[in-house]
Amino acid sequence: MADLSFVATIALVALLAAFAFVTLIKLLDGSISMSGMLANGKDQPNDPERVVMLIGTIAGAFAYFSYGLKSIGTGGTLPPVPQEAVMALGGSNFLYIFGKIFRPRK
Amino acid sequence: MSIFDPQFISRLVAIVVSIIILALAAAVIRAIWKNDINLNHLLSESPQAGAAPDEVPKASLSRFQMLVFTFVVAGLYLVLSLETGTLIEIPDGTLALIGISSGTYVLGKVISGQKPPPAPPAAPAQPQPPAGP
Numbered sequence: 001m002a003d004l005s006f007v008a009t010i011a012l013v014a015l016l017a018a019f020a021f022v023t024l025i026k027l028l029d030g031s032i033s034m035s036g037m038l039a040n041g042k043d044q045p046n047d048p049e050r051v052v053m054l055i056g057t058i059a060g061a062f063a064y065f066s067y068g069l070k071s072i073g074t075g076g077t078l079p080p081v082p083q084e085a086v087m088a089l090g091g092s093n094f095l096y097i098f099g100k101i102f103r104p105r106k
Numbered sequence: 107m108s109i110f111d112p113q114f115i116s117r118l119v120a121i122v123v124s125i126i127i128l129a130l131a132a133a134v135i136r137a138i139w140k141n142d143i144n145l146n147h148l149l150s151e152s153p154q155a156g157a158a159p160d161e162v163p164k165a166s167l168s169r170f171q172m173l174v175f176t177f178v179v180a181g182l183y184l185v186l187s188l189e190t191g192t193l194i195e196i197p198d199g200t201l202a203l204i205g206i207s208s209g210t211y212v213l214g215k216v217i218s219g220q221k222p223p224p225a226p227p228a229a230p231a232q233p234q235p236p237a238g239p
Contacts, residue, residue: 012128023173064178
């Protein structure tokens with residue numbers, strides 16, 4: 001059964017990687033539109049709270065991923081997220097929702 | 107090895123189930139690649155009420171955040187699970203991170219859905235019956 005498990009695992013990882021790859025290609029070639037992500041409506045200026053949330057998302061995801069890669073071979077659990085990081089992300093998401101509610105949308 | 111041997115049966119079932127799961131995943135990826143499953147609006151917000159049918163909705167930041175976190179956490183979970191050979195535990199902080207992201211997405215969707223729908227066209231006036239004698 002071990003050989004079957006190995007083959008199935010490799011195939012599943014390849015398929016998941018292919019899914020991520022296809023999504024990434026479509027993001028890069030513009031098929032998946034990202035226009036207007038930083039504004040509250042079309043043809044409006046960028047909102048600061050959205051810029052903060054975008055930076056926090058990318059920085060947090062990259063930091064967590066690199067931190068998680070370092071924990072390979074050291075016990076095998078996902079790395080804990082610091083309480084301060086959770087609060088910072090929660091704060092930026094709260095600002096995003098606040099802006100979405102109270103910023104006028106033309 | 108007889109075909110009624112439990113080990114043979116379990117191995118056969120494992121092979122069949124593995125093939126089915128992998129074939130399903132491959133079919134989904136093939137459909138995405140050939141655009142039968144259209145991902146073009148993966149990050150788009152719901153269209154505004156009264157918007158033109160061909161108008162492309164703007165992208166949603168909360169959807170993008172959820173996509174990034176899903177790939178990061180799922181990728182790490184897969185790598186570490188493969189390394190240890192067992193399903194690993196997910197810390198509370200990671201669950202909180204995913205929860206905040208998903209909650210923001212749901213709240214954003216609720217807020218976007220609260221826009222009033224377009225007013226229905228006015229019904230034509232009914233002719234009044236003639237007054238009696």
